[in-house]
Amino acid sequence: MVDLEPFYLTIKLALITTIILFVVGLPFSYWLSHSKIKFKSVIEAIVSLPLVLPPSVLGFYLLLAFSPQNVFGKFLDQYFDTRLVFTFPGLIIASVIYSFPFMVHPLQAGFKSLPASLSEASYTLGKSKIETIIRVLIPNMKASVLTGIVLSFAHTIGEFGVVLMIGGSIPNETRVVSIAIYDEVQAMNYHTANVYAGILFAFSFVVLLSVYIVNHNFSKAHPWR
Amino acid sequence: MIDFQITKKLHLAVGDMNLNLDIQIREKEFVTFYGPSGSGKTTTLRILSGLTQPDKGFIKVNNEVWLDTENKINVSVQQRKIGYVFQDYALFPNMSIKENLVFALEKGQEKGIINELLEIMDFEKLQHLKPEKLSGGQKQRVALARALVRKPKILFLDEPFSSLDTEMRIKLQDYIIEAHRKYDLTTILVSHDISEVYKMSDRVIVLENGCVSKQGSPAAVFSNRLVSGKFQFVGEVLTIEKENIVYIVSVLIGNNVVQVIAMEEEAAALKVGGSVLVCMSSNRFELS
Numbered sequence: 357m358v359d360l361e362p363f364y365l366t367i368k369l370a371l372i373t374t375i376i377l378f379v380v381g382l383p384f385s386y387w388l389s390h391s392k393i394k395f396k397s398v399i400e401a402i403v404s405l406p407l408v409l410p411p412s413v414l415g416f417y418l419l420l421a422f423s424p425q426n427v428f429g430k431f432l433d434q435y436f437d438t439r440l441v442f443t444f445p446g447l448i449i450a451s452v453i454y455s456f457p458f459m460v461h462p463l464q465a466g467f468k469s470l471p472a473s474l475s476e477a478s479y480t481l482g483k484s485k486i487e488t489i490i491r492v493l494i495p496n497m498k499a500s501v502l503t504g505i506v507l508s509f510a511h512t513i514g515e516f517g518v519v520l521m522i523g524g525s526i527p528n529e530t531r532v533v534s535i536a537i538y539d540e541v542q543a544m545n546y547h548t549a550n551v552y553a554g555i556l557f558a559f560s561f562v563v564l565l566s567v568y569i570v571n572h573n574f575s576k577a578h579p580w581r
Numbered sequence: 582m583i584d585f586q587i588t589k590k591l592h593l594a595v596g597d598m599n600l601n602l603d604i605q606i607r608e609k610e611f612v613t614f615y616g617p618s619g620s621g622k623t624t625t626l627r628i629l630s631g632l633t634q635p636d637k638g639f640i641k642v643n644n645e646v647w648l649d650t651e652n653k654i655n656v657s658v659q660q661r662k663i664g665y666v667f668q669d670y671a672l673f674p675n676m677s678i679k680e681n682l683v684f685a686l687e688k689g690q691e692k693g694i695i696n697e698l699l700e701i702m703d704f705e706k707l708q709h710l711k712p713e714k715l716s717g718g719q720k721q722r723v724a725l726a727r728a729l730v731r732k733p734k735i736l737f738l739d740e741p742f743s744s745l746d747t748e749m750r751i752k753l754q755d756y757i758i759e760a761h762r763k764y765d766l767t768t769i770l771v772s773h774d775i776s777e778v779y780k781m782s783d784r785v786i787v788l789e790n791g792c793v794s795k796q797g798s799p800a801a802v803f804s805n806r807l808v809s810g811k812f813q814f815v816g817e818v819l820t821i822e823k824e825n826i827v828y829i830v831s832v833l834i835g836n837n838v839v840q841v842i843a844m845e846e847e848a849a850a851l852k853v854g855g856s857v858l859v860c861m862s863s864n865r866f867e868l869s
Contacts, residue, residue, distance in 0.1 A: 476632050477671035477724075479658045481685040482731060491684070495675040 358551050361528055362536035369444070369532060370512040373451040377459040377508045380452070385463035386489060404461075406454050415521025418450050422522060440522070447523045447530055451512045458507040466500025467493065499574040506567045510560060582608055583735070583767065585648075587628055587638030591791065593619050600624060600635075600791035606769065608643075611761055613770045613778045613799075616788035622771040623668075625788070626737050629769070630665050631658030642735070664728030664736040664766075668743055670720040672712040678723050679708040685730035698726040701763075702756060718749030722756060729760060736761070738770045742777060747836050754780055775803060776835040814859045818851050832859055 422440035423429045440446030478488040516534040523530030540549035583606040600621040614622040627633035640648040647656045742750045779799045787795040816832035828848035
């Protein structure tokens with residue numbers, strides 16, 4: 357019998373990460389698409405770093421940062437009684453950082469694609485910035501919102517290097533599917549590895565396929581987006 | 582009464598320009614800012630509405646201070662309670678015609694105004710359609726209706742006709758004139774179309790390079806330009822009729838028909854359907 361626990365853990369991790377990313381990413385990408393501050397390029401470069409860096413690099417530095425031997429980790433340990441190394445909460449924080457560009461880039465592009473007159477019209481009708489974002493902007497960039505959510509979700513599911521570095525492989529705590537596959541191969545359990553890999557393969561394909569179909573319909577309905 | 586005095590340095594493609602204006606507008610007046618593109622018309626409208634900040638100046642509306650850079654007063658665009666019609670309509674694509682109007686309602690405002698506006702603008706049958714299904718003229722009518730929902734006292738129109746054909750323009754102009762009278766609006770229009778200015782405005786303010794170069798009634802402002810000899814139109818020849826020793830040529834300019842007297846040799850060079858340049862020199866029209 358194949359143990360399905362890694363799947364449960366993976367999907368839980370991806371869901372929580374995506375929700376946090378959406379809540380944090382939405383105001384951040386709005387700010388990024390409208391701000392004219394000097395150091396914007398620096399911020400954009402930092403946001404995009406996880407796209408380029410090997411996950412092991414990111415994982416290595418997070419491991420150092422979270423380690424109770426070091427300042428930040430010690431601080432968390434002493435004042436919040438929290439440990440982020442080899443724990444599920446640690447995985448969530450690492451995943452949020454690792455998948456951040458996958459949420460921010462589509463949303464930023466979405467905000468930029470909308471004509472400025474749309475929000476200005478809303479302001480002249482007496483509506484606040486927040487009301488404008490929620491009722492006017494987001495409903496008119498559904499494709500970008502969907503892309504951001506699905507890509508972050510899928511990318512978190514596909515994580516390996518970062519998770520391995522700071523999570524290790526603790527069953528029911530940090531042993532997500534990608535790690536489980538690696539472990540099974542190491543243990544020569546090719547059958548189990550095959551089942552895990554097959555399910556992950558099919559799942560990823562279905563997710564991406566549905567995004568493309570839905571996005572295609574969105575862009576047909578609104579050619580200018 | 583709107584009283585404003587503003588300066589702003591504008592960075593345009595052709596170079597820097599200083600917008601420098603001191604203008605008073607009476608209540609219920611229909612004023613047009615006229616001028617070539619890049620003369621600061623739209624920027625002025627945006628400054629008055631609060632969408633753009635000037636470098637320096639003040640805006641007073643009926644003894645209420647909207648902006649005073651010296652005393653750091655700046656009433657937000659939301660609180661200025663104005664109506665603004667954008668050049669590109671700026672309708673919300675996710676909402677139907679009616680929803681676009683309902684969106685504009687203020688908290689606790691009577692909903693009766695929605696049906697009233699749908700009726701005035703002839704949208705009773707189309708009210709559930711999304712903007713993408715509408716023609717340019719209809720979209721601009723929705724934008725006008727939406728701008729009137731909050732019952733603003735001042736209506737700003739930023740080249741609302743620029744992407745419409747002649748027939749649509751005339752219709753929309755009539756809707757705007759009707760709204761201007763019915764709701765006792767002070768209306769400020771930005772336009773570079775003389776026929777539009779003539780038809781609609783009480784006063785035209787000509788902007789050139791960020792300054793007022795001329796103002797007054799459309800007739801006074803534009804007839805002055807005629808004498809200056811700079812004024813010329815391209816029109817289409819509709820008919821050429823012989824009358825005694827001269828010819829009467831009817832020319833379509835914009836949506837107006839103008840009749841011009843021509844001598845035999847002039848008329849011989851023209852043909853019906855062809856285009857012709859009408860210009861004024863030494864108090865007489867000439868065709869060429």
